[in-house]
Amino acid sequence: MSEVQTPQAAPSNKGPKDILGHPQGLFYLFFAELWERFSFYGMRALLTLYMVQVIFEALTERDFATAAVYASYGSLVYASTVIGGRISDKILGMRRSIFLGGILMAIGHFVLAIENDIAFFLALSFIIAGNGFFKPNISTFVGTLYEDGDTRKDSGFTIFYMGINIGGWVAPLLCGWLAAEYGWHYGFGLAGIGMLAGLLFFWSGIRKGVFGDRGLPPSEEVINKKVLGIKQSVLIPILAFASAPGIAFLLSSYKSIGTEGSFFEEMNLVNVIFYALGVFILLYLAFILFKASVDERKKLFVAILITVFMTIFWGFHELSGSVITLFAARNVELSLMTAAQTNSLNSMFIIILAIPISLMWTSLAKKKRNPRTPYKFGMGLLFAGISFYVLAISGTSANEDGLVPFAYLLLMYFLLSVGELFMSPVGLSKITDLSPKRIVAFMMGVWFLSSAFAFQVVGFIGKQLAIESTDADVGGFDTLTVYTDGFMLIAQYSIGAGLIVLIASPLIKRLMGNVH
Template sequence: MTEVKQSHPPGLAVLFMAEMWERFSYYGMRALLTLYCAATLFAQDPDPEASAYAIYGSYTALVYLTPLFGGMLADRVLGFRKAVMLGGILMAVGHFVMAFEHEQIFYLALAFIIVGNGFFKPNISSIVGRLYDEGDKRRDAGYTIFYMGINLGAFLSPIACGYLGENVGWHWGFGLAGVGMLAGLAQFYYGKKHLEGKAEPPDPEALAKATPLGVSREWAVYIGAFASVFVFWWLVQQHKLVSVVLIVLAVGSIAFIAGYAITKCEKVQAQRLVVAAILIAFSVVFWAFFEQAGSSLNIFARDYVDLSLAPISTWEMPVSWTQSFNSMFILLFGIPFSVMWITLARKDLEPSIPMKFGLGIFQVGIGFICLWYGAHIMPEDSKVGLIWLVLGYMFHTTGELCVSPVGLSMVTKLAPQQITGFVMGMWFLFTAFANNLAAIIAGFTTGDDVGAAAGVMAYGNVFWVIAMLAFGFGVFVSLISPLLKRWMHGVT
């Protein structure tokens, strides 16, 4: 049995802090996005929430789509460190541009963040995996700790950015998110020595070679990245087209993985890659339900949840603060989960990665049962108790701890090293697909102004359907997990 070491590489702390600040910027802006769009950009639309969900769905889908390309460019050209720096710069520009009040400038800001995230997100996650040797039992724990950095930033940002956005001005909140991004960039740049050279370009000499454009391959990537911002500025406004693009790319990526497994891999490696692809596909179910948080659950909290601390106090929290609940529970449960996985691994009792996925999907269903029940028992002329929203987020969080950090680690374990960045990008591509699907699901909660009782039941009915689907998929994944475990050939 592989010895379980106790300490983690020093580079993990660097990546923890850089990702914490980057997520501060992302979730600070996300907490305000649907509220801002519904209250300002689309206030005159017949159904402002539906319009807000469409933009939110396009934006979040594209944010998770671009890592597919950013991962490939890092694998083949830039290397992980340079890709992360480029992504951080683009995202910082986007957050500060968002501080200006103009609709088309707002879309341009979203485009900068979308492109920047494509270079930042998959590659900083891949660096975490590179810090550990193959078979190192600390890797899952390392990813859980890294995931806590994500959620520390995600916990603080809705409180800080949300308060400024809702009480001072929307664009003050967006501007503060930009400050967080600059802090993350500085942390990563000054801590690069602790990465031990494991994030450098795959071929530095090839990176410096000239291209037909008259610049090096490295600068060609930089110029192309900035030019692509204008493509995404247009695309973020085309929700239906985004859906089509995601379907085409998802099918294409599956075809690529199948071809690679057949032509480039021996049997064990091929079966491991197939398991990775299957679990990535099932992650769509989890994320499509989980990502109701920034769309339908945000508006549900605004319109139908009692946000006071009654009976302790009549003070009502800002709506955006509810976006911190998930991250709060990550911070509370992250270390216990990390310790639990290590303890179970020592006793050879740890659930397999596929079983963890099944458990995660099932738990998100429990969360929606809590939300449905809160809506179901709401007294007439009253609001849903805050406790039901809190419980919903709590079960979503325990499910997330079984899927997200485990999924990131799974990619680095099962994917061949030559295409780790691509498969990590594929993880985010299917998350993009899920976010787009989440916006479509959220649309079923909107409609005519029918009053509080009918309105809350419209949400409750959607929550019930989501819960039943989650239970069904969770059980199915758990049932096939022994087969998938065999195809992993000893990877845990």
């Protein structure tokens, strides 16, 4: 999400202050992001289980309600980055945005430690608002540390993203353990402490001057401009805090607004908002395609296809925090870790596989056999489909209690992580390469919103696989059948989409022209 921003040019940082050949500032940002991701993924690992076992415990359709809220939360979290990124660009600058976002997120995590329904929805709202300011700016800040053309930039981002995955790996293990041993509020509280630790690292870097003059507001005139008699530097934080009740209302409106048999039968307010937004984006894209030149139209069409493919992939991938966590809790033999802790497996495999797969692409490129983007996307969707097929057939090895061996879940996450590494690193850069310069910012916004729409897919699937029960020990073959049948359908759709992409790859290559 970093490219929502327009980084300012940075002077060279080569010299005695470098650490391991990189600017000092990189390592302060590395630890700030590590701890922020620690807080985010630590909370996410507990979120679905907390809703099922505490917030909606008394509801027969608690899985349905959980799926609806989880999807709304995920969609709004990613959509907020587009708004926060623009505010940072135009008014606050990256430093102020990161601090504001971090404070809001820390408040959200600590409020989440209060076991109360109203506090729960308010907490998620603060995290959504905070993520919108924090997430799109911290990554962009890394880019400002390097001059244009600096060959260290790619490896700098590799180091930075390793921090993301370290946070995503460790957090579910620790927060999950605390929640299981001492209670939910300890797990959520640790996530909040992680967020504060990230802010302290960032503040320490500013205090030591390692960022120079980077990340400041566009101008003092802009930041001090008064709106309604209040400086924008003060007004924006006020509005950010004030937005929490409104977001909480949207999250708490998880019940369907339509009658049985109607188009809106399973839709809530957030679903309707995103459907309307999706229609607007499609109509605007159609208008852009109509106005574009023939060559632009070809490349833009591919950019739209890539975005759609990525939305499908993330829609299946993000089930890890919802349906797959419930599957692990109810139908997997867990001895080494809890269901919440299984959320660490994806990041663990990303850490293990990232360098080998990167080296594989480099080696293939030297031999002029590096697959072009459509082939990588097709393979990524195939790997995702196979990973769900593994879960779908796991039922054949279930014991008398309907529990399947942990090895199936481990293999599933391994394959899904391979698919992620085939798709995620290349998608973003191709959007910028394929989009006409005059609308590249808009296309970047569409790309980031695709993750928000992916959570609508997550919610839809979660509702279809919802178990109706108030039994705290729900599980066994009844739930196993529901989950494995659902995983088989997901596998078929993902494998089918992957095969379509692979078959169409020669045509897509021609449309892409010289873009690799």
